[in-house]
Amino acid sequence: MSVVEDKPGKVLRVALLGCGVVGTQVARLLAEQADDLAVRTGARLELAGIAVRRLAHARPGVDQALLTTDAMALATRPDVDVVIEVIGGIEPARSLILAAMEHGKSVVTANKALLAEHGEQVHAASRAFGADLYYEAAVAGAIPILRPMRESLAGDTVHRVLGIVNGTTNFILDRMDGSGADFGDSLEEAQALGYAEADPTADVEAFDAAAKAAILAGLAFHTRVTAADVYREGITEVTAADIASAKTLGRTVKLLAICERSGDGVAVRVHPAMIPRSHPLAAVGGAYNAVFVEAQSAGRLMFYGAGAGGTPTAAAVLGDVVAVARNRLAGTRGPELSTYAELPVRPMGDTLTRYHVSLDVADKPGVLAPVAEAFASHGVSIQAVRQTSRGDDALLIIVTHEARDADLAATIAELQALPVVRAVASVMRVEGEEDQS
Numbered sequence: 001m002s003v004v005e006d007k008p009g010k011v012l013r014v015a016l017l018g019c020g021v022v023g024t025q026v027a028r029l030l031a032e033q034a035d036d037l038a039v040r041t042g043a044r045l046e047l048a049g050i051a052v053r054r055l056a057h058a059r060p061g062v063d064q065a066l067l068t069t070d071a072m073a074l075a076t077r078p079d080v081d082v083v084i085e086v087i088g089g090i091e092p093a094r095s096l097i098l099a100a101m102e103h104g105k106s107v108v109t110a111n112k113a114l115l116a117e118h119g120e121q122v123h124a125a126s127r128a129f130g131a132d133l134y135y136e137a138a139v140a141g142a143i144p145i146l147r148p149m150r151e152s153l154a155g156d157t158v159h160r161v162l163g164i165v166n167g168t169t170n171f172i173l174d175r176m177d178g179s180g181a182d183f184g185d186s187l188e189e190a191q192a193l194g195y196a197e198a199d200p201t202a203d204v205e206a207f208d209a210a211a212k213a214a215i216l217a218g219l220a221f222h223t224r225v226t227a228a229d230v231y232r233e234g235i236t237e238v239t240a241a242d243i244a245s246a247k248t249l250g251r252t253v254k255l256l257a258i259c260e261r262s263g264d265g266v267a268v269r270v271h272p273a274m275i276p277r278s279h280p281l282a283a284v285g286g287a288y289n290a291v292f293v294e295a296q297s298a299g300r301l302m303f304y305g306a307g308a309g310g311t312p313t314a315a316a317v318l319g320d321v322v323a324v325a326r327n328r329l330a331g332t333r334g335p336e337l338s339t340y341a342e343l344p345v346r347p348m349g350d351t352l353t354r355y356h357v358s359l360d361v362a363d364k365p366g367v368l369a370p371v372a373e374a375f376a377s378h379g380v381s382i383q384a385v386r387q388t389s390r391g392d393d394a395l396l397i398i399v400t401h402e403a404r405d406a407d408l409a410a411t412i413a414e415l416q417a418l419p420v421v422r423a424v425a426s427v428m429r430v431e432g433e434e435d436q437s
């Protein structure tokens, strides 16, 4: 007896919008795992149609008869129950998702850009129309992180989320750390291996990570956070000298998404940072992602795995499809996004950070005093100083205690103007150490 004979009759019709890297794998897995999915869900998940941009494009294994170029008609068709949006970008994805919900469909999407920019509108529509909206694939691909935040940690208080949420930049930084290569060569390698896109801007300038940080922060702190609220610095300015300087002090450079409570509000930022090699996130190599969550009662939790790629991302999409399908069959829907805390998002300048600074200075008397004075005059306390002589020159590496980011930045500006400082060789924030929670 086939396993599905236990659940005869019930069918849920699924519309797939977009058949690119992720969509192709969603279509494949829906077909290959149809019997198991039917038993787990309680109904067969039948592909009703696939919206594509070009019908002629070769898609091995995809039934041509299902293809249409009219995504709106498919998303609103009366016989469709669940809509999967894997087109990406703002439009037409937003209009399609809104229309699908208005027509009573449950929606699953992988679209971080849309959720980080227009999350409020999309969630409002989900509430207004009583439609499920799930998007596990939007942050850290296959890694289950949004549902754990939204459901498993709903009884706890999250203090901080620290994550590597972009695989392309992690691959590039990992290469730079391993081989001493510069950013340009490592980016070319990432492109040759298919990690980085031809236009790598969204990844290397950290727009992708900032969108994910906004989504994570919103869930962590029950507060509305958009991409525009996120302080963002990419990795294009990270040099081989930064990596070498980090190594000197047993650190490595990672692009971190950091969401934390700050004063009476929250701070959300994405930037490269030096972390100790002993930190769990330092061991996240290649294109992998990891998210470290610190919560009041649960303590420290780490989520690790594949943050990108067609099949891993499709796995997260299918998990959501099963969830919304089960909800539909049970006549219920998943939890709404909660934003009751309404905490203000604090500006970056007020955020407490630590800096690692390396300076090329003359190796002669009277150099340390003006350097130390520059820090002191901005109320920045120095944690460690290390000097290496190089002939007439010295390399001075200074690590600070926590201070307001604006005061640290003002200190750097003052150091740059000091006659004893020949060059500011490297400036980078430091994270994940003892005097930071």
Ligand SMILES: NC(=O)c1ccc[n+]([C@@H]2O[C@H](COP(=O)([O-])OP(=O)(O)OC[C@H]3O[C@@H](n4cnc5c(N)ncnc54)[C@H](O)[C@@H]3O)[C@@H](O)[C@H]2O)c1
Residues within 6 Å of the ligand: 017, 018, 019, 020, 021, 022, 023, 051, 052, 053, 054, 069, 071, 085, 086, 087, 088, 089, 092, 110, 111, 112, 113, 137, 138, 141, 307, 308, 309, 310, 313
């Ligand atoms: N690729 C990944 O590893 C990954 C990981 C996590 C999340 N995501 C997200 O998944 C989504 C899809 O990503 P992807 O990598 O599959 O992108 P992709 O560019 O490979 O696929 C998108 C597809 O949508 C099609 N499309 C564009 N406009 C359309 C329209 N109007 N109607 C129908 N089809 C249209 C494009 O032709 C393309 O085939 C994005 O939101 C992305 O951020 C991707």
Ligand SMILES: N[C@@H](CCO)C(=O)O
Residues within 6 Å of the ligand: 140, 141, 165, 166, 167, 168, 169, 195, 203, 208, 307, 308, 309
């Ligand atoms: N481009 C992203 C994958 C999709 O989120 C990354 O490199 O992690």
Ligand code: NA
Residues within 6 Å of the ligand: 136, 137, 138, 139, 140, 141, 142, 143, 144, 145, 146, 316
């Ligand atoms: Na995920």
